[in-house]
Amino acid sequence: MAVMELRNVVKKYHLADGNDFTALKGINAQFEAGEMVAIVGESGSGKSTLMNAIGGLDSDFTGEILYHGHNLAQFSQQELVDYHKKSIGFIFQNFNLIAHLNLVDNVAMAMTLSNVDEKTRVARAEQLLTKVGLGDHMYKKPDQISGGQKQRVAIARALVNDPDVIIADEPTGALDAETTGVILALIKEIATEGKLVLMVTHSDRVAAFCDRELRIENGKLLATTPTSSPATTPAVGRLEKVANMSLAKAIRLAFLNMKAKFGRNFLVALGSSIGIMAVILMLALGKGVTTYVSSTMKSYTNPNITEVHKQAGNQQKAMQNPQQMDRAEIAKQQQANIAAMTGASGGGFTDKDIARLKKIKHVDRYQLGYSAFSMGNNAVTYHGKRASVLMLQTMSDNIAKSTIVKGHAPHRGEVVLDKGTADLLGKDIVGKQVTFDLKVGTKNLTKTMTVAGLYEAQTQSVSTMIVSYDEVAKLYSETGQTLEPNVIYLHTANKDNTKQIKNKVKKLGYTGSMQEQMTEMFTQMLNVITWVLTAIAAISLVVSAIMILVVLNISVVERTKEIGVLKALGARRKDIRRIFAAEAFLIGLFAGILGVAFTYGLSLGINRFAHSAFDITLVMLTPKYVMTGIILSVVISMIAGILPANRASKLDPVEALRKE
Numbered sequence: 001m002a003v004m005e006l007r008n009v010v011k012k013y014h015l016a017d018g019n020d021f022t023a024l025k026g027i028n029a030q031f032e033a034g035e036m037v038a039i040v041g042e043s044g045s046g047k048s049t050l051m052n053a054i055g056g057l058d059s060d061f062t063g064e065i066l067y068h069g070h071n072l073a074q075f076s077q078q079e080l081v082d083y084h085k086k087s088i089g090f091i092f093q094n095f096n097l098i099a100h101l102n103l104v105d106n107v108a109m110a111m112t113l114s115n116v117d118e119k120t121r122v123a124r125a126e127q128l129l130t131k132v133g134l135g136d137h138m139y140k141k142p143d144q145i146s147g148g149q150k151q152r153v154a155i156a157r158a159l160v161n162d163p164d165v166i167i168a169d170e171p172t173g174a175l176d177a178e179t180t181g182v183i184l185a186l187i188k189e190i191a192t193e194g195k196l197v198l199m200v201t202h203s204d205r206v207a208a209f210c211d212r213e214l215r216i217e218n219g220k221l222l223a224t225t226p227t228s229s230p231a232t233t234p235a236v237g238r239l240e241k242v243a244n245m246s247l248a249k250a251i252r253l254a255f256l257n258m259k260a261k262f263g264r265n266f267l268v269a270l271g272s273s274i275g276i277m278a279v280i281l282m283l284a285l286g287k288g289v290t291t292y293v294s295s296t297m298k299s300y301t302n303p304n305i306t307e308v309h310k311q312a313g314n315q316q317k318a319m320q321n322p323q324q325m326d327r328a329e330i331a332k333q334q335q336a337n338i339a340a341m342t343g344a345s346g347g348g349f350t351d352k353d354i355a356r357l358k359k360i361k362h363v364d365r366y367q368l369g370y371s372a373f374s375m376g377n378n379a380v381t382y383h384g385k386r387a388s389v390l391m392l393q394t395m396s397d398n399i400a401k402s403t404i405v406k407g408h409a410p411h412r413g414e415v416v417l418d419k420g421t422a423d424l425l426g427k428d429i430v431g432k433q434v435t436f437d438l439k440v441g442t443k444n445l446t447k448t449m450t451v452a453g454l455y456e457a458q459t460q461s462v463s464t465m466i467v468s469y470d471e472v473a474k475l476y477s478e479t480g481q482t483l484e485p486n487v488i489y490l491h492t493a494n495k496d497n498t499k500q501i502k503n504k505v506k507k508l509g510y511t512g513s514m515q516e517q518m519t520e521m522f523t524q525m526l527n528v529i530t531w532v533l534t535a536i537a538a539i540s541l542v543v544s545a546i547m548i549l550v551v552l553n554i555s556v557v558e559r560t561k562e563i564g565v566l567k568a569l570g571a572r573r574k575d576i577r578r579i580f581a582a583e584a585f586l587i588g589l590f591a592g593i594l595g596v597a598f599t600y601g602l603s604l605g606i607n608r609f610a611h612s613a614f615d616i617t618l619v620m621l622t623p624k625y626v627m628t629g630i631i632l633s634v635v636i637s638m639i640a641g642i643l644p645a646n647r648a649s650k651l652d653p654v655e656a657l658r659k660e
């Protein structure tokens with residue numbers, strides 16, 4: 001029975017001006033297994049159009065093309081794909097080998113698309129390459145062999161899945177006479193082995209080599225041999241189902257192509273990696289600095305304690321809405337705050353304040369405190385050496401024990417000095433008596449005290465004296481004044497409650513410690529800077545996304561013909577989309593890894609410098625940031641790859657193959 005039967009096949013091309021051009025005008029023919037048929041005719045007569053219809057590349061025709069009795073026009077998408085893979089082998093005039101694949105991979109392509117395992121694939125490709133006389137060239141690339149050799153590879157490729165129809169479109173058109181003879185002999189051998197060979201040719205010599213000749217003229221067949229019998233040929237058996245290409249194989253193909261264009265892909269990935277690097281670096285830098293600030297805060301304060309200060313003046317409420325205050329009001333408030341800080345006026349807690357604060361949930365006890373910042377009023381003298389003291393502070397549970405580096409906490413008549421100031425006065429000052437000139441409230445006073453110990457906190461560099469609260473109260477009463485506490489320390493048994501207490505304190509209109517306020521401000525500023533820089537980095541990511549989109553689009557244009565070949569060999573739209581999506585994925589992955597590597601290198605340098613200069617780790621590159629960078633890179637790249645991948649998958653195989 002006939003392998004192929006054509007019944008009244010009509011093909012019309014729809015033209016831009018709205019008219020139709022009829023390229024095939026009712027073709028009837030019948031082809032048997034083992035036949036080698038020449039399709040001859042003038043240029044433009046419709047030979048390629050007919051072959052495209054028979055080969056299943058163009059389904060837009062009327063009439064019937066029956067393959068073993070199955071009507072091609074009624075094939076589903078998957079059946080057409082299986083038909084390409086298993087039933088039809090194409091040989092093109094210009095060979096259409098895939099330049100970046102070696103000969104074995106080229107020949108095995110239809111098997112790769114059918115998900116055949118590597119061992120079987122390679123064995124079959126090597127066997128066929130040996131058969132067509134290329135046993136010594138199997139791992140060369142197409143541009144390393146001659147034209148005749150390329151066509152032999154194409155023949156081997158057409159045979160790889162053992163199809164029963166071979167469509168050869170001018171297979172010897174690009175070859176010299178001698179090579180033509182060799183190729184024709186090879187093709188003849190294929191027919192003798194029982195396959196149907198349909199060969200388009202212009203050459204009478206080639207046509208004479210075939211078993212019979214079909215001549216097309218102006219879209220019509222001139223019957224040189226009997227046309228098809230009118231009898232209906234029954235469909236025989238089911239069409240063979242073929243497996244589809246797995247994702248892993250699509251990724252492998254993408255990888256091979258990327259390797260071939262390594263320089264270009266490397267540059268694109270390098271460009272994208274800069275944006276990724278900027279993002280990770282910003283995040284890691286932000287993390288490093290905030291961790292440093294909060295850890296130093298924690299190291300010299302007690303986590304169970306909330307330090308409370310009072311906003312000076314009676315504008316406590318208004319300060320919470322600074323946007324509602326005019327500039328004069330803000331300035332007035334700031335001055336009042338400074339006055340309170342220096343202990344000169346205001347800022348004192350009343351009994352009412354204390355009652356409110358101690359009622360806060362989870363507060364189990366409180367401690368009164370006093371701190372004053374003096375502008376050149378306070379000084380300490382020891383054996384004729386004098387140092388000014390900027391900060392007067394009372395001892396509290398909030399001062400971590402570890403910060404008293406020598407001696408002990410101050411009792412009555414004792415003082416703890418910061419280490420810097422103590423060093424100014426001389427060595428071994430602990431236990432010695434020193435004289436203070438102090439401004440207490442609004443009065444001046446000279447007082448002798450014993451140095452009980454030395455204080456050292458990493459973040460506090462102002463000269464400080466620490467005395468007990470009772471001592472300050474005594475100083476006040478000695479000068480006929482009453483001390484109002486301007487700091488209150490709220491204690492909670494469980495440090496997890498501290499945050500809640502701090503929030504409540506703020507809600508009630510009080511503020512935290514000065515360090516806390518500064519840290520908060522600093523962290524906020526840092527956050528803003530981090531986000532601004534991250535936004536800039538994000539812009540560079542958008543730029544890299546556009547770059548990837550452009551490069552992949554160029555790749556689609558460059559590889560249009562390759563895509564046509566892949567489709568002729570049985571690649572589904574999905575396979576083509578996957579190959580391009582996999583390329584985008586690989587570029588993204590590579591860019592992400594490069595970005596992480598650059599960030600790591602930079603972080604080593606920055607941290608080495610930060611360690612030697614400030615003894616801190618400035619860039620904290622955590623696994624979370626590494627993952628964020630890589631995932632971000634892959635996602636951006638894949639998004640950029642969607643359009644080109646879709647475009648590639650939608651290419652019409654006939655048009656793609658026609659592309660010059």
Ligand SMILES: Nc1ncnc2c1ncn2[C@@H]1O[C@H](COP(=O)(O)OP(=O)(O)OP(=O)(O)O)[C@@H](O)[C@H]1O
Pocket residue numbers: 013014021023041042043044045046047048049050
């Ligand atoms: N996409 C198309 N749109 C409109 N007309 C087309 C299209 N493709 C082909 N044609 C026309 O259909 C006719 C048959 O073209 P086809 O390519 O089949 O000729 P051919 O016999 O293979 O020619 P050649 O030997 O030069 O390759 C030609 O007149 C051609 O101009």
